[in-house]
Amino acid sequence: MNQENVPQDNSSTYAKMKKTIYAKNSDGKMQGISSSGWQVEETVTRQALDDIEEHIKEAWEKVKSGEKSTLYYYMYKQKMDLTLLSQATGFFQWTIKRDFEPKRFAKIKQNRLEEYCDVLGITIDDIKELPNG
């Protein structure tokens, strides 16, 4: 890629940041060039962000309807999934799934709740409350 072809698309997903791309300058030398974004990259980042948003929304509905516990919502809200939450807490996936049941979650042990709060970066008060939609 030549320097003049380094995309400058001001992508929203760059959040006004710039990235360094290596490209060939007019002397034929390669060097780092600042790029303000590329539409292609924006498409795939946006796709991933939308997917996360969709999960958060679905989770919110399921908690609202009483099908799932608030833990389920906060897992997605904090951009995690079952795999990540299990890796971070060290809890088996099946035990986490159990905590997604509202009735069981209401009786959860304090130290287990604290571990969830720690890896999700939220407070004990927050984790039991579903925010307004």
Added chain:
Amino acid sequence: MAEFKHTHHAHCESGVISSMLSYHGLKISEPMVFGISNALNFAYIPFVKIGGMPLVAYRSLPKSIVKNIKNNLKIEMKLETFSSQKKGEDRLDELLDEGKIVGAQGSMYWLEYVPDELSFHFNAHNFLIYANEEEKYLISDPVFQDAVKCSKKSLSKSRFSKGAMAPKGLLYYPINVPKEIDLKPIIAKNIKKLAKNMLKTPVPIAGLKGLRYLAKSILKLKNKDKKYAKLFLGNIVRMQEEIGTGGAGFRFMYASFLQEASELFNDNIVLSDASKMMLEVGDEYREFALTIAKSIKSKKDIDFQSISDMLKNIADNEAKVYKRLLEFKA
């Protein structure tokens, strides 16, 4: 010691090492660090899922750049991890008080200066901490244009983030950096090593075999749910372009390394050829990404065959680069 100056790089780990060694008087570019730490690679590991998508990587394992630089340049480098957060926090302050600049590993997600759009749970992010001022740490994060500030709370949360590749508060810094090193033998050795790795890795998930395996897997998306197929393809492009690669899954950075290497070897023709070829391969990766982005946006059926063929073609052309590199004689 000279005052530390932040430099904007393409990639976090190679950027940290380039800034760190340059600060200590050994001027070394990011592509050179990347090349001599043998960091280029490819891996497609369908049974390891990240965010529900298979792992696709265009480089070697995290931390391998730090370790290979230490071994290949024979630089004495201290790597410290900590059993408790408090110990890790105190040690950082101690090192900064001694006037050191310190490399650190942490999760991208918990760093408060990372905008939401770029904030994902990735535990192997690297950055340099160079001072502590008015309750804030001054950080040189290579993938950011300017130096940034971070609170102790956010920095500690990031350094002690749990899960896969947990950083355990990792700090690293060199003890003794020579002002000059003869890079030529190290370059020659690592170029050969890379070429062999990429062409001949026996496992089907790594090197060019991995790339061909991914091409085959793309064909199988025909039978999958369309949304999943699009996320699968999007994930490939994200790993290739988004995660601080310097473009085209580090191939542009490697082309830059080969050009610099060619100059060190009195304009060696094999290396300058290979650099040009790699640059072209990089352009093909960008075309591949563009085709995928168009298919994601389009409502029409995706032409998996042609996307898969594109990737196979890239594998063939990338193989030619490594074959050319095997002809290199120092």
